[in-house]
Amino acid sequence: MLKAYLKYRKSRINAHGIHSPFVFELYNAVIKLAHRRNTDEVEVYRKELYQNDASIHFEDFGAGSKKGGGDVRTISSIAKKAGVKRKYGRLLAQLVNHYSINAALELGTSLGLGAHYLLSGNEKIKLVSLEGCMEVAQIAEKKLKEIGAKRVEVICGEFSELLQSNRFKDVKFDLIYVDGNHQMEPTLDYFEFALNHIHDESFIIFDDIHWSEEMEKAWSQICKDKRVHVSMDLFQFGIVCVRKGQRKQHFVLKY
Numbered sequence: 337m338l339k340a341y342l343k344y345r346k347s348r349i350n351a352h353g354i355h356s357p358f359v360f361e362l363y364n365a366v367i368k369l370a371h372r373r374n375t376d377e378v379e380v381y382r383k384e385l386y387q388n389d390a391s392i393h394f395e396d397f398g399a400g401s402k403k404g405g406g407d408v409r410t411i412s413s414i415a416k417k418a419g420v421k422r423k424y425g426r427l428l429a430q431l432v433n434h435y436s437i438n439a440a441l442e443l444g445t446s447l448g449l450g451a452h453y454l455l456s457g458n459e460k461i462k463l464v465s466l467e468g469c470m471e472v473a474q475i476a477e478k479k480l481k482e483i484g485a486k487r488v489e490v491i492c493g494e495f496s497e498l499l500q501s502n503r504f505k506d507v508k509f510d511l512i513y514v515d516g517n518h519q520m521e522p523t524l525d526y527f528e529f530a531l532n533h534i535h536d537e538s539f540i541i542f543d544d545i546h547w548s549e550e551m552e553k554a555w556s557q558i559c560k561d562k563r564v565h566v567s568m569d570l571f572q573f574g575i576v577c578v579r580k581g582q583r584k585q586h587f588v589l590k591y
């Protein structure tokens with residue numbers, strides 16, 4: 337990861353090096369302004385989670401699931417380990433606000449921090465968020481329903497089973513945020529699903545693109561895919577868009 341970070345630092349560019357009007361706008365209106373976004377409401381929720389020492393039964397469906405059966409963890413430890421950090425949460429909020437995202441899908445609700453940023457970034461957003469672990473899903477759902485009962489649906493189940501269900505047949509999203517099960521094959525499967533459920537101006541965001549060798553490989557394959565015309569590496573997040581009319585380009589952007 338350190339090697340990947342050093343490589344990222346060496347290659348990243350800011351607005352001056354961007355020759356694509358679409359990416360130039362995204363850089364100036366989203367990446368540059370995200371840190372100014374007021375997300376106090378989400379930070380209050382984060383603080384509550386960080387101070388919550390209650391234990392729950394956590395069943396890990398993702399990359400750390402090999403031992404199976406799950407274990408007992410405190411809410412605070414789950415929030416600290418799995419919740420999106422403020423810097424990237426603000427980016428989510430700024431993106432959905434600037435591009436007036438209406439329909440969004442999140443893979444991996446955890447305790448609802450990422451979902452909270454998405455909902456608070458744009459009043460019109462309708463979010464569907466998927467989570468395998470029942471106990472965290474219930475905590476997240478309770479909080480997210482307080483923010484916008486009609487704007488959010490938390491569905492509990494295993495990602496690939498849910499994604500294959502009729503629930504998503506013919507549904508298109510403006511944004512798909514993939515933040516769970518950071519392994520190569522599942523990530524590529526979620527990418528295929530995403531390509532079939534987005535339109536030309538949608539965004540797909542992958543979290544933890546440099547987290548492991550597998551994720552590096554998945555991310556590199558996604559960027560090389562002919563169906564992707566714009567890919568952006570922000571180190572933690574990788575953002576891809578189809579944008580068929582555009583020349584295929586990859587950007588490593590300073591954030």
Ligand SMILES: C[S@@+](CC[C@H](N)C(=O)[O-])C[C@H]1O[C@@H](n2cnc3c(N)ncnc32)[C@H](O)[C@@H]1O
Pocket residue numbers: 395396397398399418419420442443444445446447448449450451466467468469472493494495496515516517
């Ligand atoms: C990193 S956390 C999500 C954090 C959240 N998106 C946020 O921004 O705060 C990943 C979550 O995905 C869930 N998950 C991982 N793999 C899964 C799978 N195959 N099916 C269902 N849930 C899964 C885990 O249980 C975990 O809660």
